[in-house]
Amino acid sequence: MTEELKKGIKVLDVGCGTGVWCxxxxxxxxxxxxxxxxxTEVFAATPLVPSNCSFIQADTQKGLPFEENTFDFVxxxxxxxxxxxxxxxxxxxxxxxxxxxxxxxxIFDTTVTVRDGGPSFTTLINEWLxxxxxxxxxxxxVIARLEPMFVSAGIGPVTHLSTQWPLGWDxxxxxxxxxxxxxxxxxxxxxxxxxxxxxxxxxKEYTKHFDNVELEFGEYKPHFDLxxxxxxxxxxxxxx
Ligand SMILES: C[S@@+](CC[C@H](N)C(=O)[O-])C[C@H]1O[C@@H](n2cnc3c(N)ncnc32)[C@H](O)[C@@H]1O
Numbered sequence: 616m617t618e619e620l621k622k623g624i625k626v627l628d629v630g631c632g633t634g635v636w637c638x639x640x641x642x643x644x645x646x647x648x649x650x651x652x653x654x655t656e657v658f659a660a661t662p663l664v665p666s667n668c669s670f671i672q673a674d675t676q677k678g679l680p681f682e683e684n685t686f687d688f689v690x691x692x693x694x695x696x697x698x699x700x701x702x703x704x705x706x707x708x709x710x711x712x713x714x715x716x717x718x719x720x721x722i723f724d725t726t727v728t729v730r731d732g733g734p735s736f737t738t739l740i741n742e743w744l745x746x747x748x749x750x751x752x753x754x755x756x757v758i759a760r761l762e763p764m765f766v767s768a769g770i771g772p773v774t775h776l777s778t779q780w781p782l783g784w785d786x787x788x789x790x791x792x793x794x795x796x797x798x799x800x801x802x803x804x805x806x807x808x809x810x811x812x813x814x815x816x817x818x819k820e821y822t823k824h825f826d827n828v829e830l831e832f833g834e835y836k837p838h839f840d841l842x843x844x845x846x847x848x849x850x851x852x853x854x855x
Pocket of ligand 1: 631632633636652654673674675676692694
């Protein structure tokens, strides 16, 4: 998208959170205009928002507050935990609806499944978090199966790329390793109340695994899978 972004296009960042993606992109591509949407208003606390970037509060599940064929580039990242599995086809159709014909739609997300992790990290995420999420009809593995939903939404041909997101380690960059360890530990702290409440697990039991995770960092090289999907709207959507 670099050449189009340099010339000047309309870009939407769905579920933008703090706006870290759209603010950085707007700073780099000053000829383009960016809108972030999110169900919360955390964007409001973001400093240094350039004038070509703005925010609208919106719940994607209720429909995006834009006309059809509005954006040249619709981007959505890190929404795995937000939607029940059966909602995903509708979410992708909504992204396609607001994209212009020949506009680009991109989703970049993770299945939130620990690969090559130690026993405690694997238990906390792959067993406890996954079970608590399934109780809300959320199956994070849906992120590996989005391609047919793009096609049904009239986006394609679709490119699907996968890569690995190292968690708590990176031999090439010690600054990243430190930040990544902090991120993993703060994720595990953040999900704790929901897991204890949903599964009835004792605080002591959770803390035992949590404390082990830091020790496991030196021994294991865990990662999440990252999935990237992108394609241009071709207008050939199928009704569900
Ligand atoms: C993990 S954050 C990702 C934020 C951002 N996309 C990023 O990559 O930094 C998930 C975001 O999705 C938002 N979200 C959850 N459900 C949503 C919904 N139904 N509609 C819009 N945003 C939603 C949350 O408020 C949160 O800001």
